[in-house]
Amino acid sequence: MKNFTYTRASSVKDAVQRASADRDALFIAGGTNLVDRLKVFLDEPSQLIDISRLEMKRIEKLANGGLRLGALVTNTAVADNADVRRDYPILARAILSGASQQIRNAATVGGNLLQRTRCPYYYDTAFPCNKRQPGQGCPAISGINRIHAILGASDQCVAVNPSDMSVALATLDAVVDVVGPQGKRQIPFTEFHRLPGNTPQRDTNLEVGELITAVILPPVPLAKSGVYLKLRDRTSYAFALVSVAAAIDLKGERIQDVRLALGGVAHKPWRSIEAEKFLIGKTAESTTFQQAAEIALKGATPLSDNAYKVDLAKRAIRRALTISAKGGGVA
Template sequence: MKNFSYVRAMSVKEAVQQASIPQSMFIAGGTNLVDRMKVFLDEPSQLIDITRLDMTRIEQTKDGLRLGALVSNTAVADHPEVRRSYPMLARAILLGASQQIRNVATTGGNLLQRTRCPYYYDTAFDCNKREPGSGCAALTGINRIHALFGASDQCVAVHPSDMCVPLAALDAIVEVEGPKGKRQIPFTDFHRLPGNTPQRDTNLEPGELITALILPPAPFAKTSVYLKLRDRASYAFALVSVAAAVELADNRIKTARLAMGGMAHKPWRFTEAETFLIGKAANTETFQQAAEIALKGAKPLEYNGFKVELAKRAIRHALTVSAKGGGIA
């Protein structure tokens, strides 16, 4: 690990000011950053400890439920209002990591996880995300866990977070503060597709710090479902995951949300399938049609074609469970 300096920020303003030093990085729980530093993927000149900042509260506001960026994943998943009004978020967090990791991982940090693509972590292989312009070994390698949507010839990696998938479905808002002041970013605009700059995962500007997440009121979310399919039942990243919710009126779908993980460089929202569902009967045929619409633009690689059918079945099952009142899928 490369030598670096360390500073503990006592305010958001101080943290942002310290971030003006080139190659500085913020650290809170460090559950992903420290791993990357150990294998020389990140070599910061300075770590800015933000754990003393006043961003540890969950509070109801006029805009919805506000989660401070330093609230632990455990605290979010255990919060009564999250469990009652946004159950797919609680479920995603519980399926996303071990208890020990959830205890230290933070709300803001979860958004900044980097891909678990093995070619990114193994410096023996080319990776445009790690070294822009070097190539993408996953394009012609063993790519069974890689993207079906939104990829480019520069990168086919997928975003690893479980928590971020329901946040996309819930139209969450990311609050940030940086050298130019405060701003809010719609969650679906927060992460980037690889394009020609796969080294950039988010639309954060240099020096910006995530301060909170806002969950807007979402009556439809009370019957929401999070379904995660993976190679083993113990702690593992999703091959595909689904955050789904339908709100019914007289057995007709009034509102629908559908987002997936394991599909793309960012949590993938299926807005066309959501629109199709509105006004339809909540039955197996409708949900199968929605799944077909969702996956029609998939572009499988050599080894991940199985994910297309897996995703369709996952969508159909998650929507069915939500229509029956939600619960554990």
Template sequence: MNKFSYIRATSVKDAVQRASTDENALFIAGGTNLVDRMKVFLDEPSQLIDISRLQMQRIEPIAGGGLRIGALVSNTAVADHPDVRRNYPMLSRAILSGASQQIRNVASVGGNLLQRTRCPYYYDTAFACNKREPGSGCPAATGINRMHALFGASDQCIAVHPSDMCVPLAALDAIVEVEGPKGKRQIPFTEFHRLPGNMPQQDSNLEPGELITAVVVPPVPFAKSGVYLKLRDRASYAFALISVAAAIDVAGDSIKDVRLAMGGVAHKPWRPTEAEKFLIGKPANAETFQQAAEIALQGAKPLTHNSFKVELAKRAIKRSLTVSAKGGGVA
């Protein structure tokens, strides 16, 4: 690691002020991804601003329904919270499918949103990487790209966002609350993360000095039937090849509403909105779900080694929708 100073912030405003006056400062809470990056010199902060003791550690109900989850709530606390397990089971299951119990115990909600890609070319400094050093190239494009993107990639970067938790948050239309030098603002979850474009080094739409303070999950009554399906190379401690968060509201024999998001396919959690629109008013049966899966993957652009993910994603979507339509449970 490089040499850096360490300061414990006394308030959100104190943390923001310190970060806004030092462009090389970084916030640290659980640090489960940041410390890894520092060890291999991917991040070389001038100072670490410790926010771990700030008052952002509560899960609270909000007026009209829904939950406000503080940015410093641990992943374990979110997954185990009775309101999350009862009303947003897809979120609980997504968190429990990621990392180890020890990591979930210290990893924070805000940190989960900001974790960087696990692309091996990004982590291995022997290779060029546009995300690490803009303009240096993307060796994954012509290298081993089995884990990489089907959607939203550019010639600058084909990496995928690694989070499990972020996939159901995107499906649930969550809101990210932030505070920065210009004050407080809210960012729709689907607009929080960026596609790589010509700036692959920038993963989110946070502005300099801004700090995530909470994630608001709105009331979605039919989310109680939500499922999270994660397909991976091994049963434990592996990132998703494909993941799907799905919740469907069936009235009679017709689909009244639906939420759908995919992980492991893009630089951000991916909402197949055309597939969602197609499903409204259709019968909740295998044929409809298969058609929706085909629509969801229409724009996929597989790479040299990941074309198998197209069919895998279709099957995952069909399975998730089927289980949700039957009331939910483990997909």
């Protein structure tokens, strides 16, 4: 293992300055994914900058009716928060479907957004991997690829984003607050994560030294009808093969507004804007939902072992939209 130093940041400014001065430094808070990567030598930082004691541990109500989730709020605290459960139940359900209770007790909002793929080729350093080292190749493309991407992939990488929380956030018009060497900025959540393209080693649009400080949830009335449906090999502690976050606002039988995002199918949470546009003004019925599902998956390019995901995703979309149209609840 490469030797590294450990430092405890005294403030956000201090953390950013330390990270900006050392491109090989990494922030650590809950460490639920980072420590795993350190153990198998995927990450070999020059220093770990501990941000776990910084003042980013509150959930605050905003004047416009939204919420501000501090980057160090634990996943458990978000899922148990009364305002989240009332106004953004889709987010609570997504969090509770992920990991185990012990991990949720340690994992943070910021860390959840930054967790990396669970592609087995990425984790096994005996195999080449463009995400670990660009130019090596992607063995998953011609190898065992049952859990890999069917949307937005490239010839460089077919890994998928593992976060349940992020799929829900993609439907909520969330914004990520960050602080970096150039000061503060906000990143719309749908622009936070990246598709692999020719740079599969980059998962997000964060720049060197930038630190997530909060996630902002604007008021989204239709979120109360939100549904999170996760399909996986086993109920206990498994990542999604396909997941769907959906929320519908109805006026009579007509759809006034809608959100639809998929997980387990792409390198980032997959917000289906085209399907949403199609649904606006349509009658909330099974035929309409089937058409929306076809639109959402029309660009799918399955690999040798994961064609099943296309039909599975379509069925999941229909089910999630149907339940949301009836007022939401557990899928």
